[in-house]
Amino acid sequence: MTQAPVYQSVDALQEFATRCFVAVGMESNDATLVADTLIAAELRGVTSHGLVRLPVYLRNLKDGQVDARARPVLIADAPAVALVNGQRAMGQVASKHAMDLAIGRARGHGIGAVAVRNSNHFGAGAYWAMLALPEQMIGVAMTNGAVARAPTGGVTPLLGNNPIAVASPGGSEQPIVLDMAQTMVARGWIKLAAMRGQPLPDGWAQDAEGRPTNDPAAALDGSLLPIGGYKGYGLSIVVELLSAAISGAAMGPALENMGFTAGAHEERRYAVHDVGGVGTGHFFLAIDIARFLPLDQYTARVDALVRTMKASTLGAGVESILLPGEREFVTEGRRRETGVPMSDEVSSELRSASELTDIPVP
């Protein structure tokens, strides 16, 4: 027996989330922006970065861990690059400011890069990379985050998931949008395997002593492994360099990030060679395609690349070849018709948000 899912309208959810953020002190424009990022994630099927984050964000704003009224400020400036102090604002507020700056610099110089320090969790990276799309630019967004993983060979969690997002316009095909963390799978998949008593594939996780394990219980005591072993570890270091080392953000375990649960301030448990650094760090890049070759040539080439991939002979049991982001565009198209499906988890988090703000759940 499956229950018919309950759907909620995009507009009602957008209004609810916006009013919640205003209720804890954000200005209307900022509140609308953060609400939009959460709804966008819901529409795209990225529920991990959707409305379930609402109560955590609200609590962090209420208790002052995140400054609801902060305005990001420029602290270093060169023609094609800039450094922004997020002033402990919502990561979304700092990221909008920074990606807009990067796009402006790219408009003037062909490419623009903006690093951010003293920010917070910025939600789904794809949202920021995709801001480049209406500008006919390629966008890149990356961020460091709360420690979740050990360096290769170690067992101490010293690096975040450090996601990278890249978005490129297509022509008659959809844009290409990659948004990936550096672990093989999210922790939720390990928990699911544990519940089902299923062994894990090789390469997903290690136990508490750093040995590769296929046992989900041992994996939950241990830690997630990066994609391609030392390769994913290397990519995480690169994201840390660009997001945090060059921005002056807190690095690795020095980062007391806005957590996914309330009261995320854990004490520092690890040896940290600290050199200052404050808050979460991001790095944004915009590339103005038309400075390289005519835009219609580029988009025709992206379309050709998409169609070439789709012309691959299919593997056993596969229905079609997908491009990065394609599944999310399909989901978004469907949910713009149906509204957003309300899982028990999302409904429960909306009730928590309502209790925190006295805004009635739609």
Add this chain to the structure above:
Amino acid sequence: MTQAPVYQSVDALQEFATRCFVAVGMESNDATLVADTLIAAELRGVTSHGLVRLPVYLRNLKDGQVDARARPVLIADAPAVALVNGQRAMGQVASKHAMDLAIGRARGHGIGAVAVRNSNHFGAGAYWAMLALPEQMIGVAMTNGAVARAPTGGVTPLLGNNPIAVASPGGSEQPIVLDMAQTMVARGWIKLAAMRGQPLPDGWAQDAEGRPTNDPAAALDGSLLPIGGYKGYGLSIVVELLSAAISGAAMGPALENMGFTAGAHEERRYAVHDVGGVGTGHFFLAIDIARFLPLDQYTARVDALVRTMKASTLGAGVESILLPGEREFVTEGRRRETGVPMSDEVSSELRSASELTDIPVP
């Protein structure tokens, strides 16, 4: 019984390789450059991109597939970005030209990006990213290449290994240098497992029907899998966009690349949605650190990040935590003392090079 390895001096190898390239028509400066890239790879222990490539490079130059005298030319220009036509030169000649341009643009504007079309195999990507290091910049290099892999869900090889290299200066610690292809392992590891009759770990390869396989023989009939499954596939697409789509290089299977064996021109076997595009494509990025924050602050922060990683509790059987590129710096330090170890394979390729050029092997 192990035989004592024979070592050859760096200077003698550099002179030999340079004379070989001059013998097939290259100018002295260009010949010295390409020889240097091969010796650098040998010193760093990246033998796959070292002197074993010499005969292939020489044959491609002799038969005119690669133009020994070509000069790369600028075909699009904006303040912080440029597009270069490699004019069918050696990839190394085009890449030196392009990375120098990117560094110059970064000097002027904070960041510089240069895309290249109509180039050839550029050797090890780390060499180009590392050109940024003496300039106190962060360097990035990527390239597309001969098809070797299927898109996720498919079985037709439509994408190259599409490596990404990133280099950052350190302070008192070594620079961080990541240079990674997008497959879990190189094909050589599958062959080794086949010879030894050992099963493959999950996630390394698929069979000819696209099913995951642990059987090395089935894997050799099938294809290598990317790191993190669809994540590595997505990264390969991003490299294809930046190296080839935006540069006007040949994309995916349309690329008739300079091969690792002579006569690499295979007929096109796959459906290709072609929109022109010529030769191999590269993408180079240079970021001028001091435009973001004082250089000594940055390098102190990189050192702190390195030491924080090394302070991790070690996994069972692990002696130390390494940073990306650290192993190569250790190897290089040793080989600058001992010279380059001459394996049977390298010795044999040097003899082939000698036969092609009448330059005596040192």
